[in-house]
Amino acid sequence: MANFCANCGNKLRKEDNFCVNCGAKIDKSDIKQHNPSLNQYYDSREKNKAKKELKRVVGGRLIYNKNFSNTLAENGLDIVHDREAIIKQVEKEIGSGQIKSAGVEFRVNQLILEYKIKKEQEQIRLSLDDPEPYCLNCGRPVKIGQAKCEC
Numbered sequence: 001m002a003n004f005c006a007n008c009g010n011k012l013r014k015e016d017n018f019c020v021n022c023g024a025k026i027d028k029s030d031i032k033q034h035n036p037s038l039n040q041y042y043d044s045r046e047k048n049k050a051k052k053e054l055k056r057v058v059g060g061r062l063i064y065n066k067n068f069s070n071t072l073a074e075n076g077l078d079i080v081h082d083r084e085a086i087i088k089q090v091e092k093e094i095g096s097g098q099i100k101s102a103g104v105e106f107r108v109n110q111l112i113l114e115y116k117i118k119k120e121q122e123q124i125r126l127s128l129d130d131p132e133p134y135c136l137n138c139g140r141p142v143k144i145g146q147a148k149c150e151c
Contacts, residue, residue, distance in 0.1 A: 009041050043097065050094045050101040057105045058087055068108075075116040086111045 003012040010021035017026055059065030069079050077083075090107055093099040099107050135142050138151040 046100055047094055047097070050099060050104055051091070053101045053104040054087070054090055054094065054108070057108050058083065058090075071109075071112060075112055076119060077112065077115050082115050086115065 003014065004010065005012055005019040005022065005024060005026065007024035008019060008022040010019050012019065012026060018024065019026060057065065058068045069083070072079050072082055086108060089111060090099065090104060093107065094104070133142055134140065135149040135151060138149065140149050140151065142149045
C-alpha cells in the first residue's frame with residue numbers, strides 16, 4: 001500500500017522521515033493510507049495544469065498567440081469566433097476530465113482540423129445549392145451546362 005504525506009498528499013517511501021515535496025516531518029503513526037481526498041486534489045491539480053497548457057497553446061483571452069492565430073488563418077478559420085469556440089470546447093473537456101495537460105495541444109490541433117473540414121463541407125454544400133452557375137473566366141452568371149460566357 002502507498003503512503004502519503006499528511007501535509008501535502010505527496011506519495012512517500014517507507015524509509016522517508018521528511019516529505020521530499022513539502023519538507024514536513026513524517027510521523028510514522030500519522031501516515032495516511034490511500035487517502036480518497038488525494039484523488040480530488042490530484043484531479044484539480046491536473047485540471048489547473050491543463051488550463052495553463054491551454055493558455056500556452058492558444059494565448060490568454062486578451063493576448064493572442066501568434067502561432068495559434070496564424071494556424072487558424074492558414075486553415076481558413078475565423079480568428080475570433082472559431083478561436084473562442086475551440087477554447088470553450090477544450091475548457092469544457094478539461095473540466096470534465098476528458099483531457100489531461102499532455103493532450104491539450106493535440107486536441108486543439110484536432111479541433112482546428114474538424115472546424116476546417118466543417119467549413120469546407122459547408123462551402124461545398126452552398127456551391128451545390130447555388131442554382132445559377134458562373135463563368136470560370138469573368139464570374140458572370142451563365143446558363144446551366146455552360147462553363148463560360150462570351151467574355
